[in-house]
Amino acid sequence: MEIKNDAVIFGILMLILAVIFVTSSSNNKFLKKFYTYVPPLLLCYFVPGFLNWPLGLVSPEESQLYFVASRYLLPASLVLFCLSIDLKGVLNLGPKALIMFLTATFGIVIGAPIALWISGMLFPDIKQALPGEEIWRGLSTIAGSWIGGGANQTAMKEIYHCSDGLFSSMIIIDVLVANIWMGFLLFGAGRYHQIDKRLKADNSAIDELKTRVENYSASIAKIPSVTDLFVILAIGFGATAVAHLGADFITPVMGKHHEFLVKYNLNSLASGFFWLIVIATTIGLALSFTKLKRYEGAGASKFGSVFIYILVATIGMKMNFLEAFSNLHYFLIGIIWMLVHISILLLVAKLIKAPFFFVAVGSQANIGGAASAPIVASAFSTALAPVGVLLAVLGYALGTYAAIASTQLMQWTY
Template sequence: MPFFTNDAIVLGLLIVVVAWVFYTSNSPKPFWKKFYTFVPSILLCYFLPALLNWPLGLIDGEESNLYFVASRYLLPASLVLLCLSIDIKGILNLGPKAIIMFLAATVGIVLGGPLAILVISTIAPGVLDVGNGEEVWRGLSTVAGSWIGGGANQASMKEIFEVSDDLFATMIVVDVICANIWTGFLLYGASITKKVDAWLKSDTSAIDELKDRVEKYQASIAKIPNLSETYMILAIAFGGTALAHWGSDVIAPLLEARMDWLEKYSLESLASGFFWIVVIATTVGVGLSFTKYRKYEGAGASRLGSVFIFILVATIGMRMNIREVFDNLGLFSIGITWMLFHVIIMVVVAKIIRAPFFFVAVGSQANVGGAASAPVVASAFSPALAPVGVLLAVLGYALGTYGALICAQLMSYVSP
């Protein structure tokens, strides 16, 4: 039982933690300057809430509703604001490498699952026995659905392969912990991206040009906002969020009524309400970027969007219970091995085509983390790049069920 169960208290703790990280990261003291040279601030915003969960036991991310609130309300609001000054031409100029790395990430997950089962079944065959005679590969199919698409794809795999509730609950833990550990590495990598890009021998000119163009535009219109402008930014953010939820409430039930047709073409994810919230919020932001409302970027639209993103980061982090890793070491060994194969395939492809590390990180997270965390990782490189993460994550939704089905079949072939 956590010490604090009131979400108002939990939210206060999370914001205090995030504020402390930003305060110390901007401190002129030599200790903090040296400390943040090695530990990126966004990584602390992610892992410190996890420590509040365990071992401190102050909060429980699973019992709290804050992640739901942040992902359903603050995430779409941040997407609207971060897309408000989007440079469509600059994103198109990024070229095909972003798509190639996204597809490499998908292939890495599809092949990583069966390869992980082969390796672990050879080293420790007992891991594949969960004690009730149920085949582990069926449970792992739900992880594949989550890592390529998202929650809707994960639920689809559960139904398709008739995964028991007990095994499904265990696989959710494997999914969340392994994905969060990898997200932590990506957030750290964002802080040393120049070193990684030098090793990959990648051409980052298109990314640098996009960041420079957005930052110069922001600087050219920057001003101290008055109360009216602040409220206009909030109206844009949460008006867009309201529109996204309304559209989702209309579209998702219509598609659910046609689930038989969607299942025929493996498009069940299109009936996900969260999918449409993300798509509509992004569309609203991109649409407004062509209007006079774009000028509110100068009053701090993307800065407020970043505030929402960091609160989301903290709520994602608090859901990671590190203790559960030790309770499921065998299955986690499969998950970690799976993730390693995913990483190896991505690094090899990035090395061959000399893709920037940004494409590696966002392509991976668009698969593994989906729309909730892909813009977070993209923002770690630059807030100007957040829309790239969103667009790739939406593509992940579309491919999720197809990739997971292929992965599941391969895992069934190699399972003892």
């Protein structure tokens, strides 16, 4: 029986997400062990996929849930994530923290074209993902995910027209490679004193960092009132409305220069969705310099996270598992890409004598985002978890811009 009522489908998706998050936070030994190997994010993508295949309960082509989530919830989540950016706080982390974060971003941007070039020499056919579709379109979504997060990943999918089949394969590469690296970071966190000795790094600044972070967290934390919640929603969806208005104005103007844009591989500038995402991100960044940023203490980014996971579930609903597992050889590109990222990170860390904490959190703030960067940070000290969030939110702001740059470089390798 096929369900065609989106209200019913949405209710099922919300139940799935609730079950995943409740079980992932359970103290049950079996569940703890299970989620050690199976990340909740992976389930949020794949469990809704069973509604499509093999169960055949929903028809993704007829459902409007993905359209609503990508056009309304996605830009709103970007605004709310960027709202909490404390640039002064990031700078107060010290230059080495920011250098390692930006190095991690650079490693991902440059790693994509390098990985594509190397794998293309080894396997010439690897660049052609599906008939009429180039692999760089799929890799652009990984760049968005590894620099920013799920919101930026979806933005890249829409901007560069990555098919659902190719996107399914990219999700597997994204999650598997990212979680393998995260495992190494957590392992290193337990031995950071030895690693810092090899890097000849002075980690005394970490203690000062703990105090600053604890004071900052305490200064903004509050129990949200109904008024706070309405203001947060007004910020997110009000900015989304402005972004839609801006996109509706700019897109026709850019469309008049179609030939020029095609000539220089700048087709994305004629995409309405591109301008929707860029304007929403820019508004979020601008609002972070106002008093509205204090609504992070009332849970602004939590709303953003909820919106993103709803979006993730609607994407997962469109998956076909047969297509997802038919291109696992692209895993090679992901491994090479990650090795480039790691090599650049460690080289710069050695040169500037950065503590391993900045290496780990700088990397995970890009690769894992706000969901896992705090986990890596708290492996060093629970008081440092907010640092992971702080840098990860900066990643959300840079994600769309840097992923577009990386995708342009990938196109030039063809």
